[in-house]
Amino acid sequence: MMRTGTFATIAVLLGAAGFLLPQVVANPYYFYAGYVVLQYIVIATGWNILGGYAGYINFGTSAFFGAGVYTSAYLMQAFEAPLVVQIVAAALVGVALGVATGYLTLRIQGVYFSIATLALVVVLETVVHNTEALGGASGLTTIGPPPPAWFKGQTQYVFCVMLVLALLAVVIARWIETSWLGRGFRAIRASEPAAESCGVPTLRMKLIACAISGGIIAAAGAPYPSYAYHVEPVSAFGLLIALNALAMPLIGGTRSWMGPVIGAVLLGTIQQVATVTISSEYNILAVGLLLIAFVVAAPEGLLGLLSAVRGGVRWSAKPARKPA
Amino acid sequence: MKINRREFAVLGAGVSAGLAMPAIWTGARAQGQPIRVGCSVSLTGALASTKNSLIGYELWRDDVNAAGGLLGRKVELVVYDDQSSPAAVPGIYSKLVDVDKVDLLFSPYGANLTATVMPLAKQRDRIIIGILTLASNDRLKHDKFFQAAPWGPNGAEDWARGFFDLAIANKLQRIAIIAADTEFSKTAAAGGKRVSEAAGLKVVMNQVYPPTLNDFSAILRNLKAAEPEAVFLCSYPPDSTAMVRGLSEIGVGESVKLFGGGMVGPQYASLLQTLGPALNGIVNFHLYVPEPTLKFQGIEGFLTRYQAIAKERQVDPLGFYIPPFCYAAGQMLSEAVKATGTLEEAKLAQWLHGNPVETIVGKIAFNELGDWTERRVLMAQFRNIAGNDLEQFRQAGKQVVLDPPALKSGDLVPFAKARA
Amino acid sequence: MMLIDLAANALASGAALGSIYALLAMGLAITFGLLHVPNVAHPAIVVAGAYAVALANGYGADPLLAALLLTVPFYVLGLGFYTFYSRAFELRGRGNSLQSLTLFFGVALVIEIGLVIAFGTDLRSVSVPYVGQSLSVGFVTLPYRFLVPALVTPAVILALWLYLTRTHGGLALRAVAHDERALSISGIDPSSVKRHAFGLATALAVLAGAALIITGPVDPFTDRSLLGRVFAVVVLAGLGSIPGTLVAAVLIGVAEAFVTTFVSPSWAPGVAFAILLGTLGLRPSGLFGASR
Amino acid sequence: MTAPLLSVRQVEKTFGALRALGPVELDLRPGERLGLIGPNGSGKTTLINCIAGLLVPTAGAIVYAGEDVTRRPAHKRARMGIARSFQIPRPFTGMTVLENLFVPLDYLGRGAGDARARAEGVLRSMRLDGRRDAPVESLSQLELRKLELARALVTEPRLLIADEAMAGLADSEIDEILSLLLDLNRTGVAVIMIEHIMHAVMRFSERVICLETGRIIAEGTPQSIVEDPHVQRVYFGEQQNRP
């Protein structure tokens, strides 16, 4: 684990670099592509708090993402709310949705939980389809006020906003990981009865994990209307978001905050690059094969692979003692 | 799990290299001479059936290059797969504009995907040709947008107006409107409702259904009960199929004289072949049918060449619907460049606003929003379809044009009679 | 009168639709329900089956008959698929649901693109004489397009039931879900039973594919819209309950038909999942599941 | 006689039609060492799960430190000083040994300031301090057993339930765990020991209870238990005269 000082320095430097980037890099394309990668960092990090730390696999990431997208799109349309307000509101909606989902975990576990979250996506998508104020199937066109001049353009602006969100998400994830909260989550993942016996209020902890995770994922959706200028249910609740949300932490490693970040950067970048290079059905084929290859060859993710290569026995049990 | 600083730096370097890759890759290519025209096509995902538009672009490119190119330069296409996902489109078009430095743009297919490009096109003040998008420029009013679809000047309301004109002309009073819950269908349905109300027709049923529906029994029963004289249906290929089958299975009742209008699907060979005689009597929109009244210059040659390629690529073997308009989209650009002798977009746009373009889908004149000044959506009635042979659809008389009057090749036969 | 008419028709078409859902979910009820392998690629396999059936139909074969013959190669395909899966996970004594989910997502993507490459992206359908006609009994009218595949389900369930209760292989299959060691002790290799179960589920997928493509046209990405519903059916039924699968699927089908008829078709997909969410909240083990 | 620390009053637990436990009646003095024996499936684990709060009894009451805790969740009982180890060690994977001890310290909040010092103290007393920063995945069986106990002890409970804490250990290792438990007991902690390793239970316990098919069939000093005919029957079967 990185030292807190190092981590804080890197975070601040990255943040500062991000804000200087529009002054240095003229080509807006990198902000478009970077935005998507950053968005996935936030989503994967948020997913990992529930899925990686606490061990509850959320299939329905797109429900939270879509809720965030629509909250902010609606606020933009109806009240011309500034982006900050949209993000905060989206996060709150995500937290509320997370708590509702969390109540499910009080009763159901394992695959049942995962399927329930899948159902959540369909229910929310249906509601959006049938709500005139949210534009139904046609969606909403979301063109807001021009961004502050410093950023040189809308995309640079939302990129920086997403960078801040990504840093925030990672800071939260890292804080959780090293704090009592993260120890509680991981205790739940390892064994709920043992966690209970150590005084961990597992039910409340699961609610908290769902709420934080949901809030972060929904926040990741909030700048989307400002990025794409148009929202509609199919992409807001798309399967790709849910798929990436679980594939990215898996590829990076689910045990530490760094895993989802590495996975999101790697898979997100590959997808972005593949979109504009391979650019055919072979693109999706490559992603599919990549997933299979990772699961088979590096099931603990890159970080797991790295520590296995480096530490050898560190993560595996010692060989059985030789009998006397 | 520990990662030390050195390893983190290595990871970081790898990631930066990954991000920088497209720049390195395409940077070298951008040195070339050709005029580059860029767009995204839905090669995968829900809209993948529109990927035959690529053949339209390619044939246009080949024709231009065979004639010596534009301004003495070859034309080159830069095409990416948007996976039918609107979320992927902004990044792709930024890549096209900012990295690949394309000279001219086509939009992605359809309104939802195009909605995410229009702000970019307007901000960068670029010419963009809309590929079968509907009402995409109504809000932004970008003066360099030109539509490659014959929806007419007031597309959202008017593109299916021919259907209502037919209803009025045939003195039909009671109308039912049924639409799939998708952008295009709903826009059309809403437009249809306004047109009907303005014309004093009575809307006896107005219903939206999810695009995954494949059992229309319930809707058809409700429809029968409402006793409409005309049924305006806005549907997508799978549900169009289900609805047409429902017509044979459940029926719509004796009252219906006019059925169809906005069904996407029976323009494609696969559905024509599947549905065959079940289509008889349906009056539906189309963009091109092989009727004698539609002998535009070059269209037949285009289709012949298209069909050879399509067979090989396993895409729609007829190619009546989208590909000619993609070719025409290219013609708009090449004609403008030829006429003005420049690639300056302001001049090209000015020329396109001022001069009609001769294309393989007819002569096109644009209004200030870039829409066609004249609506040229066809309302064609399926007649005398026998069996499931695809060849018959290449003949005249199978899809008789009823509207617009200028292109008319026959008159409405009431629905039940045409099916009998 | 009108109301009864509509309700009766909704009931009939809902039941038919549900019966087809059950067929779509049947293979998953075996792999996921009995073997606990979260095979999210199942709908993709169903669509692949539908393509195979369409191909055979192109040569004039009846889709259901073709599907029946195709069960053999699909069965073999399933054996291979499971062997790969177990090599990747089970034999190494690892593999959690996250990993197998990701694996199967990958497989689903590969199948989708495989279909695109092999057959293109246009909608495919089959031609059979009974499409476009319906059966009318009193005021209830039911298209054969739904009725015929819907009748396949009870036949499949009957066959499956006979197989599970009357044959040695079936007994082994029921036992493996419960206790692999009980099988070893009976002298039966549990991993070969599981491989066989996977083959069976894959063979069922081709029957489901035939049913799917008789009801309407299919494209390589159709699986995405099936995924949620088939999982909903299996979970609602309670994992592994074969008759429960039919009841749950019919319940969903009828609920959808009623909402379509009496509320609005656009609410139908959500309603099915709302039922699922409600059931999970109140009776987590599904409608017919034993206590966990 | 002092008030009991724990009273199990007519507790029963059924799973469906199966009666796994009870009715069972049992009192435990503060600082007492109680052995709980019985064959597999006799209800020992069900009983301690009811005491620790992982199961809610079907009938009866559990009174701990004067309070009725029958329906209180396990984490609240942990807060009241009931600690337990598990038969199959359940370390918190993905954490180091020290972090494992932080979990109860975090949630039971004993001296948050000197948590680290406390944890290290417990590790020292368990002779686990050498493995402080090792990931739990790398621990040996003995170390896992010790970690299980350390995690239970770090918050200074008043009652420790040790569920087969010595299973699978070598004799010297059993002695090591036993002496740790005796040291602990000397500080006033009551211990319930569930164990199959008879010589360990007999050496450790002041009082032994034998369960069979969910009921207490014998109770008394180790010596009297060994000689109890019921216990003998349970463990050795009926001694019949050969015909």
Added chain:
Amino acid sequence: MNNRIVLERVSAGYGAVTVLHDVSLEVREGELVALLGMNGNGKSTLLNCILGFVRPTSGRILMEWGGRVTDLTAMRPHDIVNLGIGAVPEGRRLVPTLSVEDNLSLAGGVRRGRGSPAETLAFCYETFPILRERRRQAAGTLSGGQQQMLAIARALMTAPRFMVVDEPSVGLAPIVVDQVIDAVKQLQTARGMTILMAEQSFFQAVEVAARAYVLSHGRIIRTVEQGRELADGEEIRRTMMGMA
């Protein structure tokens, strides 16, 4: 012909724990041998080694039968069973949702070239009439003793030459314990079956067995030949109870 099962210096364990240390024993054709010891001393691990569920870390397990020697050490459980080693496992391992007869036919349905399943089934019903009476009933609804009998009958259905029986008396009422142990004894006396039985019910087991091995902490601490048990009984008992 010297038909027998031999364990040669077998050690085994789970992960970091070694449960069996260097255990050697043999069971000759026609013998009923008992394996005694309290819970947690390695009886089940030993039997699971024979059955292939636990792989020994060292040592060999051999089956010498009909002049052929087969090394069981690396074989898979079902192959071992089909070779002629019937198993009545710990916890019985019946399939509770299947009927009595289905549980039996599951085991009888594999082709092994020994005995006819129909005859074996008849023999099982003859030996345990209660199973015939309840043959349509789900195994999970039987009483403990009946389940144990079913487990024994199921082992018979695999047409074994040798049977491994793990604690048949566990969790049963005293009267039923006698019945079950008698049934096992009957298999030996009436059918000439070779049996290795792990048991906690010391006296009953010693009484019926030709020889008993006492297992403590994974080692054989004592071998008791039949007829000597009464002299040693008290001492062994005290050792096992931890009072020696």
